[in-house]
Amino acid sequence: MPIIELNNVKYRWPGSSNPVIDIEHFSIEQGDKIFLKGPSGTGKSTLLGLVAGVNLPDSGEVKVLGHQINSLKGRHRDHFRADHMGYIFQMFNLLPYLSVTENVCLPCHFSKRRRSKALAQSATLKAEAQRLLNDLQLGDELIHRPVSELSIGQQQRVAAARALIGQPELIIADEPSSALDTDARESFINLLFQECKRDNSTLLFVSHDDTLSPLFDKQVELSKINQTCGAL
């Protein structure tokens, strides 16, 4: 069973005349590490919003883990996302008013499932957050700093730990490495791979940077699946 399956999905931003997304069929198998590429402005983030259930398609169906999430009620979609998905943004992923570990533990406050899974790994949420941060090569000394004092690379690793805590089935990363320099980029991706493999999570990684694409199992070009891309 594919973890993500889109059928005849059309999406148009409110107020815009042309649809950004028009996908006849697209699916991802569980455990895959997918590289989704495409120039910026072509609708990659919009597609992720549809997969995450934050935006609803105008028509068609979006299935995640076999659930047709576009027919779920808003509340259940939010819950579903909290339970099954970890999300990493391009940058500024962290809430500036929370500590590093509080940022990592955030999903556990919105999902009982991820909280209990995290607590199955470590005695406390904080310990689990620290374990993940250490795995992502953030030392204890850095963990106690205010988030604003971390470098962008360090912040992205904290964001990765937050996406990973409680082992969600699907990790969605929206250009998470674009703000990093080349060395940091590769080590970040390798750490992410290592954690996803450990938890058997599926990784949907979005980037406009082709140089990263060989690191992944599969590459998907948005323009190949999205019929509107030619028009833009």
Add this chain to the structure above:
Amino acid sequence: MAIIKLALKSLYNRRATALLTVFAIAVSVSLLLGVERVRTQAKESFANTISGTDLIIGARTGPVQLLLYSVFRIGNATNNISWQSYEDITKQKSVKWSVPLSLGDSHRGYRVLGTNNDYFKYYQFGQSQPLQFHQGQPFNSLFETVIGAEVAQKLNYTIGDKIIIAHGAGSTSFTKHDQMPFTITGILAPTSTPVDKTVHVSLSAIEAIHLGWNNGAPPVTGSVNVSTIDINTLKPQVITAALVGMTSKIRVFQLQRMVNQYKQEPLQAIIPGVALYELWSMMGIAEQALVVISGFVVASGLLGMLTMILASLNERRREMAILRAVGARPLQIFMLMISEAGILALAGALLGIATLFSMLAIAQPILQEQFGILITISLLTVYEWQLLGLVLISGLTIGVVPSIRAYRMSLADGMTIRV
């Protein structure tokens, strides 16, 4: 609640602006409560000044004016009552007791009241409390005086001290009647009324200190020999006002009518409660203006909060998207913003209460000293709690505005943060 914790941490992160907002609300809340408290307590304090007196009789002015100068020692009498009329009126059967009052002199800024020892017997304040002597006893002879608690305390007087009384009400009167010192025989217990600020002497003493005065001109030095003054010849000619107690309440109106229609001279009789009520209605507009102003100050404090939250909203779009990504519902985003408004308003209200009590502690002695208004520092009344509740509800209601915007933004932005 995770959301409230987030709100608290987020506010702590912006504590400089948050604190300013809280201060603005606190100042407005303490103003609102302070105005309310001084207003009600001033009334109470006024109402507590006189009790048990059925009628006040004086020259025909306005009821409020008579009340103010006879009881509160505010302002001066323009006319007097002749002693003859006083005796004539108070010899009625329905009159249970009466006390003559003669004002117009002062001692170092404190008013001097000429009266007789019935004053100490019949004058009542608060809930029918009679005057009590802290030390000593009533005056028995011409040059004796009984002073109020504040006079004794402020001027550091004790029983046996000799004081000099001046003509006129100023503290630096040029025309001091300095030939005739008075001996203090009694000090009254505090009453929190103008009695505390009064120097009491006999009516004969008032006559004595004006002996030899001619149309306001002081006597030629040596023309009056104190030792030769004969008490019996010192019959008062005029008094300023009189307090009257009646045998029955029904008779009050009868006597009032009689006084108001008195042929020999224009007089009036007022019922203290009625005159007080008239005073309140005169002050009503000013009072309401104060309440309205403090209401507006609260509104501006809360609008300051609205400005602060709205201003922060755009830079917090990313924060909303992050929260949505980790599974927060749009409703929870709404709750986050509303709780921030609620926390600010609540903190403002609490700090406002603290400010109120410290302000009251500072203002209490000043109000008592300057205006004779006693403010008791008591717990918040039901009405004050209701006002606070109103402030909180208004805060939350105002908080709905940015919360709805945040809610809409979090729906519209989705996962694409466009800053």
